[in-house]
Amino acid sequence: MKKRFRVIIRILICMIVIMGLLLVERMGIRYDVKRSSIELLPVSAAIRNKPLQEEKTCLFITDSSETNSIEARLQFEQILIDMRVSYDEVDVVADEIPDFAAYKTVLVGCVNLSPIGDKILDLTSYVYKGGRVMFGLPMEKDTTLDVIASKLGIIEHSYSFHDVADFKSSPDFMLGWQRVYRIDDSYESSMEVALSSSCKVYASTADDSVPLIWSSDYGEGRFVVCNFGYCEKSYRGIYASAYSLLEDVCVYPVINAADFYLDDFPSPVPSGNSEYIMRDYRMDTAEFYSYVWWPDVLKIAGEHGFPLTGVVIETYEDDTSEDIKSNGSTADFYYFGNMLLNRGGEIGYHGYNHQPLCGPDYEYLYDEGYKVWESAEAMKKAMEEVTRFVGSLYLSQEACVYVPPSNVLSEEGRQLIVSSFPGIRTIASIYLPGENSYPQEYEVKEDGMVEAPRIISGCEIGDYMMMTAFSELNMHFVSSHFMHPDDLLDEDRGAAIGWETLKEGYNGYMDYLDEVVPDIRKVTGRGFAGAVQRYSNLCVEKEDDDEGCSVHLDGLIDDAYMIVRINKGVSAGIKGAEVVQLAGNLYLIRVKDENVRINTKR
Numbered sequence: 001m002k003k004r005f006r007v008i009i010r011i012l013i014c015m016i017v018i019m020g021l022l023l024v025e026r027m028g029i030r031y032d033v034k035r036s037s038i039e040l041l042p043v044s045a046a047i048r049n050k051p052l053q054e055e056k057t058c059l060f061i062t063d064s065s066e067t068n069s070i071e072a073r074l075q076f077e078q079i080l081i082d083m084r085v086s087y088d089e090v091d092v093v094a095d096e097i098p099d100f101a102a103y104k105t106v107l108v109g110c111v112n113l114s115p116i117g118d119k120i121l122d123l124t125s126y127v128y129k130g131g132r133v134m135f136g137l138p139m140e141k142d143t144t145l146d147v148i149a150s151k152l153g154i155i156e157h158s159y160s161f162h163d164v165a166d167f168k169s170s171p172d173f174m175l176g177w178q179r180v181y182r183i184d185d186s187y188e189s190s191m192e193v194a195l196s197s198s199c200k201v202y203a204s205t206a207d208d209s210v211p212l213i214w215s216s217d218y219g220e221g222r223f224v225v226c227n228f229g230y231c232e233k234s235y236r237g238i239y240a241s242a243y244s245l246l247e248d249v250c251v252y253p254v255i256n257a258a259d260f261y262l263d264d265f266p267s268p269v270p271s272g273n274s275e276y277i278m279r280d281y282r283m284d285t286a287e288f289y290s291y292v293w294w295p296d297v298l299k300i301a302g303e304h305g306f307p308l309t310g311v312v313i314e315t316y317e318d319d320t321s322e323d324i325k326s327n328g329s330t331a332d333f334y335y336f337g338n339m340l341l342n343r344g345g346e347i348g349y350h351g352y353n354h355q356p357l358c359g360p361d362y363e364y365l366y367d368e369g370y371k372v373w374e375s376a377e378a379m380k381k382a383m384e385e386v387t388r389f390v391g392s393l394y395l396s397q398e399a400c401v402y403v404p405p406s407n408v409l410s411e412e413g414r415q416l417i418v419s420s421f422p423g424i425r426t427i428a429s430i431y432l433p434g435e436n437s438y439p440q441e442y443e444v445k446e447d448g449m450v451e452a453p454r455i456i457s458g459c460e461i462g463d464y465m466m467m468t469a470f471s472e473l474n475m476h477f478v479s480s481h482f483m484h485p486d487d488l489l490d491e492d493r494g495a496a497i498g499w500e501t502l503k504e505g506y507n508g509y510m511d512y513l514d515e516v517v518p519d520i521r522k523v524t525g526r527g528f529a530g531a532v533q534r535y536s537n538l539c540v541e542k543e544d545d546d547e548g549c550s551v552h553l554d555g556l557i558d559d560a561y562m563i564v565r566i567n568k569g570v571s572a573g574i575k576g577a578e579v580v581q582l583a584g585n586l587y588l589i590r591v592k593d594e595n596v597r598i599n600t601k602r
């Protein structure tokens, strides 16, 4: 009897230990997991938004009478601000063009040079004496261009334009040069030119037939020509990289962060069957979600060392009234959410339900089937509920990320978050503008909110998304991706292709990042926001001399990252920073001292 009792006790103890271990797994009590080390600074830190030094070093010439120039202007303005280039802008049809000698660089954002008139000769002599000029757009052949063409390295050019359907960077020019990037909806956009052998071509079409970016030294100075006509947000990095070829040393701040979002995760696990999941796995959707999709997603991210950021949807009921009901089924939320946290991930808010924060007076630009909330009070109650819900489930973290449902957010909804939910410190919507969406720049708004847009999405990374991803690696040294678990249920998002193929796309994009930017910081939404704060607060001043340049960083918080491109000579040491060589003359530096010295030699 006694022996038997002991056996039972032993079995009981074993069971308790196993239950305890299971509980630990489910509850996410492994607090020691290494999370992003980039601290999110409080609103009281009063982060500045991309301050520019007072002295204007660049003259930007635009043409308000020309459509291409008007469109390009918005992009170039943002590119210059993000690179911290302080500039004067002049409209060639309305303003007097000032003396070029007062500037280190001139950026010409015009397609037609004739309005510049005789001043074009001043521009070439400015370069001859050491000035740096970039022609930012392909230009129309006219007598003004004819006069200066040979100085830009053009030996022959015609009135016609090439259809440019792809882009290839030389190995020393842009990060991600290992691939050719295809252009959707290509058109005849680049000048037909033959270049002198003295030009240095940095980018061309895949077959090398059309030079897209080149430089031509003239006297003591340099011209850079962008013969690339797609001046849109998705291509900014190409123009920024071209601009960085102008001065002997170019230095610009970057964010240095990559994150991966799982939207609608955790959320109520879908019930029932899905045609394609049944076809490929003979499982219902919930089984597939738990036993295939989620383990695969975790494994792939883990293999690449990327922590995931999941954003919660509490319920899929579309009720937008003030009558908010809590979701009592929390087991799946516990299980999936804590597993994500255990792997170094983070949980944020996506919504009480999937209806965007848009009040009763809001009008959607396009009808995508969304509702509006019955009242401002209803929106507030919904946000109160989801913040309570997330707070009660995941005790090991403080949520700070908000991802608007379908990337749609009204001004009223944004205001509500800022004024009533101080725990939300960053909004991660979308980078590229689209139908109803809330498009963002990487910045810190005056109210302290960190705007941290996602760039690409889904498992099938199409040509346009790959081009944008490539562009942003060079513009801000960032990557931000999101996907939904229900991509697998939606034919428009690739369900018919099947998960085995889709997951290769997801894995392939992480492979791409590991190949082309192995040094990028892998972070969650919170870490990303901290990186944007440090980037945003910086003001960059650069003093050139014969042996390189001295850089002063105003607003350095603890550390910051910058891209350095040396165009004359080679590096003879960079002081005040940790240095990683990215490509030939291209470096990523981690700055820890507000004064950096970059030495160059022949």
Ligand SMILES: [Zn+2]
Pocket: 263, 264, 350, 354, 405, 406, 484
């Ligand atoms: Zn969603």
